[in-house]
Amino acid sequence: MLGLKLPTDPRWVNIVEKNIEDILTDHAYCEQKATSTAISLIVSFPEYTELVQEMVALVKEEISHFKMVHDLILKKGWTLGRDRKDDYVIQLLTFFPKGGSRTTQLVHRLLYAALIEARSCERFRLLSEELEDKELAEFYRKLMVSEANHYTMFLGFARQYGDRKEVDKKWQDLLEFEAQIMKNLSKSETIHG
Numbered sequence: 250m251l252g253l254k255l256p257t258d259p260r261w262v263n264i265v266e267k268n269i270e271d272i273l274t275d276h277a278y279c280e281q282k283a284t285s286t287a288i289s290l291i292v293s294f295p296e297y298t299e300l301v302q303e304m305v306a307l308v309k310e311e312i313s314h315f316k317m318v319h320d321l322i323l324k325k326g327w328t329l330g331r332d333r334k335d336d337y338v339i340q341l342l343t344f345f346p347k348g349g350s351r352t353t354q355l356v357h358r359l360l361y362a363a364l365i366e367a368r369s370c371e372r373f374r375l376l377s378e379e380l381e382d383k384e385l386a387e388f389y390r391k392l393m394v395s396e397a398n399h400y401t402m403f404l405g406f407a408r409q410y411g412d413r414k415e416v417d418k419k420w421q422d423l424l425e426f427e428a429q430i431m432k433n434l435s436k437s438e439t440i441h442g
């Protein structure tokens with residue numbers, strides 16, 4: 250349903266289980282970045298009224314996810330650590346050439362956002378099914394549902410604002426590229442690592 254070309258190696262969950270503090274820290278920053286992306290889309294594309302309205306709603310939702318993760322970190326007796334760079338996202342964002350019309354740039358940003366949501370959703374599903382800590386598993390099950398909706402929304406906006414055929418082709422190409430990136434990942438306790 251998410252269109253991803255390469256499923257995550259389930260052994261990734263074993264790596265995560267050994268370091269819950271690191272995964273929660275990384276996850277908190279994923280939610281912060283999702284919030285920042287939504288704000289940035291508002292600032293960059295203010296004339297796309299429907300998008301602006303949806304992004305306002307998304308900012309609220311993503312920052313509430315950040316709070317949920319932050320609360321969980323505190324509940325476990327930890328303090329939020331520093332952000333680390335996300336190699337997955339850095340590599341992914343090199344796919345589309347820079348420049349082009351405003352619409353092209355918007356479509357590219359929407360497709361990147363859709364893919365990051367899709368992969369996060371897939372990873373949350375795996376955590377919800379495989380984690381031995383049932384409370385944490387349930388936490389990820391709820392978030393998985395939200396991220397699936399975000400994936401659908403971003404892809405829908407890309408198709409709405411761009412040329413449908415062109416957008417679908419770009420989406421498929423981006424999915425192929427992402428699968429290549431994933432082949433070298435799934436080895437660390439980060440949401441996308």
Ligand SMILES: [Fe+2]
Nearest residue numbers: 280283311314
């Ligand atoms: Fe989120």
Ligand SMILES: [Fe+2]
Nearest residue numbers: 283366396399
């Ligand atoms: Fe999201």
